[in-house]
Amino acid sequence: MRMTERPGDSAGTGDHDADHAVVARRLAREWAAAINGTSYVSMSQDEVVDYLVGLATRIFAALDAEPFNPRAAWEVGVDLVDSHFTSSATLERTITLLGDEITQEMPDVAAGRISAVQGALAGGYGYALRQRTLHEQEAIREAVLDAREQAEAALRASEARFRALFTEAAIGIGLADVDGRMLDANLALQQMLGYSLEEFRGFSLHEFLHAGDPEATHEAYRQLTRGDREYFRAEKQFFRSDGDSVWTNLTVSLVRGPDGEPQYQLAMMEDVTDRHQLQDRLRYQALHDPLTGLANRALFLDRLARVFNRPERDRRVGLCFIDLDGFKVINDSLGHHVGDELLVAVAKRLAASVALTDCLVARLGGDEFVLLAERSSGTDQLIELGNQVLDVLADPIRIGGHQLSVSASIGIVERPVVAGGSGDLIRDADVTLYWAKSEGKSRWALFDPERNAREVARFRLSATMPAALERDEFYVDYQPLVALADGRVIAVEALVRWQHPEHGLLAPDKFIGLAEETGLIVQLGRWVLEHTCRQARQWSDEFGDDAPFVSVNLAARQSRDPSLVSDVESILRDTGLRAGQLQLELTESAVMGTAEDQTSALRKLYDMGVRIAIDDFGTGYSNLAYLRRLPVHELKIAGSFVEGLRVAGRPDPVDEQIVGALVTLAHALGLTVTAEGVETAAQAERLRDIGCEAGQGWYFARPGPPAAINRLLATQRRR
Template identity: 50%
Template sequence: MRATTDGAGPTDAEAPGGSRRRIAERDDRTPVEPRDYRTAFASAPAALALLDREGLVVLANTAFAALIGGEPEALRARPAADLLDLSCDRRAWHAYHEVLHGRRSRFRCTRRLKHTDGSVLWAEVTVAPLAGRPGVVLSVTDVGERRELRARLRHLQMHDAVTLLPNRALFFERLTAALESSAYDHGSTGRIGLCYLDLDGFKAINDTLGHRVGDRLLAAVAGRLTECTGPDGHLVARLGGDEFAVLVEESTGTEQVTSVAATVLAALQRPFDLDGQRLSVSASIGVVERAVAGTSATGLMQAADTTLYWAKEDGKARWTLFDPERNAHRVTRQALASTLRPAVERGEFALEYQPLVGLADGVTRGVEALVRWNHPEFGTLTPNRFVGIAEEDGSIVQLGRWVLRTACRQARQWQRDHPGAPPLFVSVNVAVRQVWDSDLVADVAEILAETGLAPRLLQLELTESAVMGSAGRPLQALQALSDMGVQIAIDDFGTGYSNLAYLSRLPVSVLKLDGSFVRGFQDEAHPNPADETIVEAMVQLAHRLGLTVTAECVETSGQAARLRRIGCDTGQGWLYSRAVPPDRIGELISAPLSA
């Protein structure tokens, strides 16, 4: 048991709450006077001021006075709004008055303040009501260093490390701001321009010389771009990889922006010397110039990207101006590409037939099957609108098989409908990809067996460039089809390789002369002897090789007469008939077509 003195209870230190009572007693003995608060307020390192409900300074401390410039006493009764320039911003002014009149708990803003000595600082101003009495307390904090650090971080975030140019984020920020400001500024030209460029062959430099050299080249390119566009105030940015952009705000028209593109192109075509290493590079530039109204940043960039692709496609090392009509064609092409395969399954295609007529007697010997796409949005489309797309995406195999089956079935039906007339052969166009991506020989054999059409009544047309370049599998397929009895024709002959020695070794039975030769016969009053000599030579050569010759694009009786005179076998063209539905062909089977 612990001993106590004189039977007394626990000491103050031991008694519960004893220490707190003694401190309280001491506090009671030395109360804090109002002047102590004033002293603390006056000597506080934070810049503070007390304001009345009118916003006039009642009391300011030394730090506040030093920040503003002057002595604390001299600031009394001065409007704080004037000292801190709070009236320059309507929203800030309204919020400040809301706090003064007790309708808002706090207001904070950042202001650029000018000291009496001429120096400028950035300060954060906070205004809050005083607890339990009228008036507000105002504090001002110097945030210059914080803003400077934030600005440095933003600069690093918004600029490319390799070229030191504005990066993609800053470019889009400036582009969006330019579009918005021009839309509301009555003194603006209301137009904007963009040069979007890509370096030709940069990947090869990167791959062969390394990324270090590639980065140095990019930095040198950035320097050239800044030199040739910087004086005009145009924003130059690196958007990523070897892609750069020059933004022409307040454009005065297409001529100005294309002039910028031409200057950039010329600047980049000069060789670059990188520490003794001489490199040459060119650029492809997509140029877009348009009114700000109705333009978005995304739309402008899409147009620029499309135009840059055109510049590459047109041969590189050039600038290309955005063409709305060309773009509409591209959009339509994309729309067709996305719906082509399903269209075959939906039965949107149909065949029309154009007669192939004997020039000697005007009798229809055969027909060429021409596919049409009855598109629900674009109407009836001819093959030149979609066959190229079908070849690119491979749907030509499916479409070609449908055309072949439909044409053979129709030719067989004409035979049944006109048993007493000589049967017509049907000519079907075949793409090289059909030979590579499918078993064309098996498809033809299956379709002939299914429809009952004799092989000699089927003619397959391939373009001259496709046939002349045939080797391996394509050549084997053509030989197998010829052995089967199918006729092989070279379409558009005379426009491609015209390798006559190779022609003699191909399993070909028909040459179809390109229409450009026949169009040379149009001036019947003053015929060109050279045209006729060339065609006559080709016809004679074909006949000596055992081939027949068909002339395309026969439009006048004069052309037909000249072709007949030089020995051409059959003709095809509007003189005889345009491509027509299958029921119209029945009318032509027995009736000769006069020329």
């Protein structure tokens, strides 16, 4: 039965409360049966069930409450003790029953809530039981003090009451003289520690103090024996005669004689071993992964914090952040149960790989693990750990009928403890893990401060790009495309620049890739296109038919933007530039094999009269059959093929044949050819002889502002 409502549930509050009542009564019956006979209460079994219905209802209400607060469970624990359910067996069976039944009846409740409710109930139960014991202890203490104050007749009566309490009390009581020699021990204490009265009388109280006890306990006892304090309380561990351990709430009181001098020591002990063990189990569950049994994120962070909270000279620390490669595919295809078994198997291999070291292995969540070397001997140790992890995961893991291969990517950070803090260490390990994954997986990567600084700088640069556009920090330079036949400037290519206020002038290779990654390339490309078309219209107005057309690069992401065609139409309309005076350049890799909708966009631009060019042709993987169907006007040959034509009379025969083949191919498809990277007259002459229509490069002009193009066009007009 689902006890919690989800968004969209049609059940009303009345139905929900009815569900609570039914489940609460069913739990109460199970609960009453489980604790039957563990504690003495003056209620019939039906009365016990009715009483537990109310407690169960409060527990379910606490689990469902938002915000969640386990206080109600704490109060349930108190009420159990107040109703005389005081046995440790009652508490143990209650905690176990609640864990099983709540998980079954309320599957949607987070495990953390169930653990919190169990812990709170145990805490309230222990608190109430201790208060009950303290009241008993105080009554005994008052009886002892009364005995000293009364006259001889009253003293005899008081001693009789003390003897009755001493003998029949459920808590252990021991009496010693002022020097600590044991004089008496009641039956409860004899059973608690496993010694007879005769054996107790051979002990001194000092012998029950151990080196492992807190110093505060030793100091309190010294003060009591000196007469500086009347009593002290402590939670203390004792060892039975058979070697087993017993945890107690201990109260030691000083009994003074008629003259006010110390005469006796009275020790009272409540056995709280069950509660202590329960707390240990809950503490273990809070710090360990329930699936693999490894340390969890909380324990890992606690251990790491201790390293940096108590730095020592020359101490070093190291981390291996581990992420399984391809785990999601296995989990999704074979099911979560197979994924869980795989995680358990991986955890065992990781634990075995560092079994002989002092490294902590933790599961951070999902398929992420970490190795913590709290006292690293150096980077070599962490690299060796990384290699060990790769080695232990190399062999396939058999889960059911599946032979599963799994690898890991590992980010390694190792440094002195004084360098930064735990947060910096975790962040750098996470960054390094990303490097390992991006470099091909199934490998480790070592943190590199210089690389990290570069990537942080790149990130900051990308973060400032939107504001830079608004502040007009970008501008456009232009490089001429020259007709090889007569040297005329027939076109100019627009090249965007960034005048950064801190880093100075940035070339496109410093920020275009960032703009692609962040998606800002679309906005930046639109700005460049509009800015260039506006400048082209000015040249058209001034130079008429002699004005060059402008060529603008389109990034791959920009070419896939669905608003590309409408943007171009809008910009041409707003600037008044003719479509034939605009050329859009796409790289070979962007245009080859492009999706149908992208081809449609290029076709629309082509039909509008906009020129389409393929940039850096020859450097990609061309499908020539596909090329002939593309709406393209021009091929631009990459400068790397022109390099071999630099020296007059001695061209590289391979480069010459490649360029010749590319030009022949272009002409066969009805396309013009522009060669990039022309730096010498020999290159220009040879390219012209091969049949290349235009050239672009430093031989003709370097990229420059519009004014430089104006001067070239004016000179050309006069000539």
